[in-house]
Amino acid sequence: MTSKLSLMATAFCITSLHAADYEVKKELFEQSVRVQGIAAPQNAAEVVIAPEIWGDFIVEKVLPQGTKVEKGQQIVWIDTKKVDKYIQEQELERKIDGIRLQKAQQELAELKLKTQRDLLVAKRNYEREVENYKRYQEVDLPDQIASTKFDGEKSEWYLSYTREELRQLLKMYEADGLTEETEEIIVQRAQNSVKSGEFSNKQKQKQVKFQLETGIPRQEVDRALQHARAKSAWEFAQTSIPRALELKELEVTKLVNADKKKAEDFAKVKADRAAMEIKAPAAGYLYYGEFSGNAWKREIAQKTLVRGAKLMAKRPFMVVVPEGNASQVTASVDGFTASRIKAGDKGALKLSTQPWKSYTGEVVSVGAVPNIQGKWDVVLKADLDGAASLKVGENVHADFVSYRKEDAISVPTKAVKAHADGSYTVKLKMADDKQEEKKVTVGESNHEKVEVLSGLDAGQVIIFEAK
Numbered sequence: 060m061t062s063k064l065s066l067m068a069t070a071f072c073i074t075s076l077h078a079a080d081y082e083v084k085k086e087l088f089e090q091s092v093r094v095q096g097i098a099a100p101q102n103a104a105e106v107v108i109a110p111e112i113w114g115d116f117i118v119e120k121v122l123p124q125g126t127k128v129e130k131g132q133q134i135v136w137i138d139t140k141k142v143d144k145y146i147q148e149q150e151l152e153r154k155i156d157g158i159r160l161q162k163a164q165q166e167l168a169e170l171k172l173k174t175q176r177d178l179l180v181a182k183r184n185y186e187r188e189v190e191n192y193k194r195y196q197e198v199d200l201p202d203q204i205a206s207t208k209f210d211g212e213k214s215e216w217y218l219s220y221t222r223e224e225l226r227q228l229l230k231m232y233e234a235d236g237l238t239e240e241t242e243e244i245i246v247q248r249a250q251n252s253v254k255s256g257e258f259s260n261k262q263k264q265k266q267v268k269f270q271l272e273t274g275i276p277r278q279e280v281d282r283a284l285q286h287a288r289a290k291s292a293w294e295f296a297q298t299s300i301p302r303a304l305e306l307k308e309l310e311v312t313k314l315v316n317a318d319k320k321k322a323e324d325f326a327k328v329k330a331d332r333a334a335m336e337i338k339a340p341a342a343g344y345l346y347y348g349e350f351s352g353n354a355w356k357r358e359i360a361q362k363t364l365v366r367g368a369k370l371m372a373k374r375p376f377m378v379v380v381p382e383g384n385a386s387q388v389t390a391s392v393d394g395f396t397a398s399r400i401k402a403g404d405k406g407a408l409k410l411s412t413q414p415w416k417s418y419t420g421e422v423v424s425v426g427a428v429p430n431i432q433g434k435w436d437v438v439l440k441a442d443l444d445g446a447a448s449l450k451v452g453e454n455v456h457a458d459f460v461s462y463r464k465e466d467a468i469s470v471p472t473k474a475v476k477a478h479a480d481g482s483y484t485v486k487l488k489m490a491d492d493k494q495e496e497k498k499v500t501v502g503e504s505n506h507e508k509v510e511v512l513s514g515l516d517a518g519q520v521i522i523f524e525a526k
Contacts, residue, residue: 229246
């Protein structure tokens with residue numbers, strides 16, 4: 060049994076690849092193209108969200124597709140618990156920010172007054188230091204040097220006076236010849252005074268020398284350094300005191316800008332919260348997705364328009380189509396089809412809801428250049444009778460006769476062989492079943508036949524392999 064089936068299959072393949080004869084004759088030749096598209100809305104209102112801050116539009120409830128709605132009717136419900144809590148917290152935060160800003164502005168106002176005072180005090184102190192240093196150099200230092208020298212001289216004087224007193228005392232006692240015990244004590248006291256004066260004078264001269272050679276020069280260096288520090292402090296104060304004010308001003312400006320930005324963001328969040336009340340922009344029927352170009356794109360909408368899903372921002376996820384709105388068909392065609400039709404052409408149009416009934420479809424426009432998908436956009440106008448109507452999103456196709464010739468010579472497409480040099484040939488049947496390769500010039504074509512412009516005459520027979 061199996062062998063018999065195999066033999067039958069082999070026999071079928073052999074017979075299906077036999078050479079076929081085709082008699083060339085003149086007959087009607089037509090070429091047609093099909094435009095397949097959808098019924099598109101003309102005045103549909105898109106439903107789009109464009110949140111600026113709060114992007115979590117989580118769906119809680121949505122009206123079913125096809126629901127008839129009125130303008131302003133809520134069509135999508137969003138879970139607002141998180142955003143409501145955030146707004147409540149931000150209202151408290153805004154109050155705290157306001158108090159902080161007010162405090163910083165008060166501190167800035169006080170610092171402005173303090174800066175003026177501090178600069179005046181620093182300037183006054185430095186001016187006084189300049190005056191004091193000048194007096195030190197011109198008066199106090201010379202006076203100190205003179206006073207030190209004078210102290211040394213006074214010490215010499217006191218020693219000289221003491222010595223002279225002792226000398227006069229001894230001279231007086233020698234003249235009187237007195238040697239009483241009391242006199243001896245007086246003389247001894249005077250001698251001790253001289254000895255004490257000599258020691259004190261010696262110490263004083265050391266002190267004077269140290270002061271003149273070391274102490275006063277050191278003091279002069281220290282005073283010069285003190286003056287230099289005062290000058291440096293004044294110069295620093297002229298920049299540091301205003302800089303502290305400048306820094307505070309910048310801090311306050313930063314707080315003001317931050318507060319302004321927070322206020323703007325908070326206003327945007329509240330606007331986003333208000334936008335969560337998603338309502339119908341017009342009266343009509345709800346459609347999920349969007350009509351973009353020549354397609355009804357609804358896959359993403361079907362995933363997001365469910366409970367717990369997040370709505371897409373800045374892209375239509377719904378459209379509201381007014382009742383009876385569809386009156387045109389949009390389509391995308393290849394370059395061949397686009398080149399065969401033009402505005403005003405009429406063809407046989409069929410609806411997916413009425414596949415056995417034909418209406419008139421007229422080409423409104425054909426794109427001058429291909430779209431981003433490499434196709435040409437085509438718009439058709441449907442001429443329907445009173446009983447029929449286009450439903451938005453319905454699949455539609457229209458067939459157009461793009462070429463027609465009453466007495467054309469045409470042959471099956473399988474009979475024509477294309478060559479690398481751009482020429483075409485057919486196998487012409489000759490007498491005694493001989494074959495001849497015949498060069499032909501071709502014209503238009505359809506799915507079944509190719510028009511032959513030259514190279515063949517009616518009545519001739521060609522041979523080709525029919526599959």
